[in-house]
Amino acid sequence: MFPGRPRSRPAIITLANVARKAGVSKATVSRALTRPDKLSKATLERVTRASKQLGYVSHGVARALATGTTHTIGAVIPTLENAIYAVSTGSLERRLDQAGYLLLVACHEFNSQAEIRAVRAFISRGVDGIVLVGLAHAPETMQLLRESRVPYVLTWSTRPQARKPTVGFDNRYAGRLIAEHLIRLGHQRVGMIAGITKGNDRAADRLMGVRHALANAGLKLSPELVVERPYSLDGGTEGIALLLSRHRPPTAIVCGNDILALGALREAHARKIAVPRELSITGFDDMPIAELGNPPLTTVHFPMAEIGWHTGTALLRTLGKTEDAFESELPIRLVVRNSTAPPEGLSDFEFKGKAFSGRRQR
Amino acid sequence: MFPGRPRSRPAIITLANVARKAGVSKATVSRALTRPDKLSKATLERVTRASKQLGYVSHGVARALATGTTHTIGAVIPTLENAIYAVSTGSLERRLDQAGYLLLVACHEFNSQAEIRAVRAFISRGVDGIVLVGLAHAPETMQLLRESRVPYVLTWSTRPQARKPTVGFDNRYAGRLIAEHLIRLGHQRVGMIAGITKGNDRAADRLMGVRHALANAGLKLSPELVVERPYSLDGGTEGIALLLSRHRPPTAIVCGNDILALGALREAHARKIAVPRELSITGFDDMPIAELGNPPLTTVHFPMAEIGWHTGTALLRTLGKTEDAFESELPIRLVVRNSTAPPEGLSDFEFKGKAFSGRRQR
DNA sequence: GTGAAAGCGCTAACAA
DNA sequence: TTGTTAGCGCTTTCAC
Secondary structure: OOOOOOOOOOOOOOHHHHHHOOOOOOOHHHHHHOOHHHHHHHHHHHHHHHHHHHOOOOHHHHHHHHHHOOEEEEEEEEEOOOHHHHHHHHHHHHHHHHOEEEEEEEEEEEEHEEEEEEHOOOOOOOOOOOEEOOOOOOOOOOOOOHHOOOOOEEEOOOOOOOOOEEEOOOHHHHHHHHHHHHOOOOOOOOEEEEOOOOOOOOHHHHHHHHHHHEEEEEEEEOHHHHHOOOOOOHHHHHHHHHHHHOOOOOOEEEEOOOHHHHHHHHHHHHHOOOOOOOOOEEEEEEEEEHHHHHOOOEEEEEHHHHHHHHHHHHHHHHHHOOOOOOOEEOOOOOOOOOOOOOOOOOOOHHHOOOOOOOOOOO | OOOOOOOOOOOOOOHHHHHHHOOOHHHHHHHHHOOOHHHOOOHHHHHHHHHHHOOOOOOHHHHHHHOOOEEEEEEEEOOOOOOHHHHHHHHHHHHHHHHHOOOEEEEOOOOOOHHHHHHHHHEEEEOOEEEEOOOOOOHHHHHHHHOOOOOEEOOOOOOOOOOEEEEEOOOHHHHHHHHHHHHOOOOOOOOEEOOOOOOOOHHHHHHHHHHHHHOOOOOOOOOEEEEEEEOOOHHHHHHHHHHHOOOOOEEEEEEOHHHHHHHHHHHHHHHHHOOOOOOEEEEEOOOOOHHOOOOEEEEEEHHHHHHHHHHHHHHHHHHHOOOOOOOOOOOOOEEEOOOOOOOOOOOOOHOOOOOOOOOOOO
């Protein structure tokens, strides 16, 4: 069932064939396809029938060469293994499809060289627009974008002072949000299992947000309480193991995403550490499966599907293909479930005081 | 940051520009790009420099028109919200990228009309190959494939007698595998929370496999013990609620995938039903998060990433772009964790006997 | 080893 | 309303 050799170029039915059959010129057939209203009912009918009879399929490549537009958008995302990118890419595709655009997808797997290659390939193929994930990109990537003049949108992150087209939310703010929640609960030793920050400004921003929130509260994110791990259950497991092995372990652990948090939660369970009584654990992303955590994770909710959808709308707008409004900055919210009750024995006094110390010493 | 109007067609650096600058003909520049070995060292050098200086980027569309090949593959998948399709599409992309191909992705969301549209769009854009998920497709889809003569591979499923190019595994066999496991444990009243089978032959096949296995054992998958739900946690929750509301509820529930199983497990927990002591629950797909089930799910493992990778290899092979070997039929295996112990009180006698009846009556 | 010329299939002025 | 014509930027014989 798998012939080893390529087919010869298939005999193709061209617009010229249709023209001959319908007894009209090529231009007329072309119009029939693009602006049928510009034709008389009779000829349109003739062309349509001829086209149908021959099973004509328009040659998009030739059309693209003639018009200078491919009706194709290229998205370079980190990976499809992470549900947040998969889901947002899915809704991006739906939005684009609605407007008659096709989506090229490339994954760079957190390798900036791969991103450059993908952008170059997209431009070379003549995409009408490009979607990139995150704010930080290799200079070469931005140069390609600039020189080719291909419209683009950066997605999954934004910043108040962003000077480029972006759709997303502020990951630093998200980090602050969850850290402030923990601080309000009285935690003073907060640790973090972050995602790998190299090549991932979203992960870096979340970490930075947590750090700033703690600093603002006169606390500090101790270097020995920060660990970076890939977004996987095992990453969470390893991360928590490391943090708990510290001389003075944290009373709360902020995880860079829900998968890490679920991994950490699993390990806490295995070690018979009561969450949240003895230890608080939080996540990011609010994935559907997050509620499977036991206890369910307190996390920061990002509207994954909306991000992709709005990104598509933003791009289409730049292309003049829609007048739809869209949000450049998307709402996020802290979803408090119950993996973050205050540490055991925390009192009002301690809450305000400075002498708080982690309860668990293992 | 979002200009509302489209750019004018950007001034582009063509191959002709490079030719002029290098003082050679267009043909020579073209050769420099495609078969550099056919040029003298000196001219190649000149062309290369000129090309670099001008920042020339080849015009893929024009090249495609001239060569009749776009170096693009189109994949029509059900949805990116389901991790199995996201992950396999990701590895497909990696495989294709390795061979210099770009991937167009369209999601049909289990709508066969959408699939037809996508295939038509792909063919129109001149893709060199197409990937479709599943064995069953609308006649129109297959007709388009046949008439356009575009090579294609059907993925995520195969069957011993499949007469089309497929890469995947036998979902019926997978269904049988898990049902036989339950039968061996002595279950006689087995229920199933299947995925929506309409437009999804994988879901239908899994159901069929379970049904056949039971039939072979002289048992029966009672219609009132079969419920179809979308692949979501809530689907699992609703499904189990329905099955448990039956006059004689099942002692084991086969879920159409791991998400459904996790949802069912969650509900069992909520109802204080001990799994597996009082009720067995199983899944399909063996997603990483499946181990978060409590107890961890017994499930059928499918190698998601390999499916995409092998699909890519199969397609490239048809295109004559690789000689790599690949497996058309992929291995699957039953992963027995511990959500499927026999029902409480099941004895050897009962195991062999005929009078077994579900223990739980609620 | 290199160049000239003829398209690939379509669209878009401009004419009629 | 319809046809004629000239490309879009590249590849590819076929000469030289």
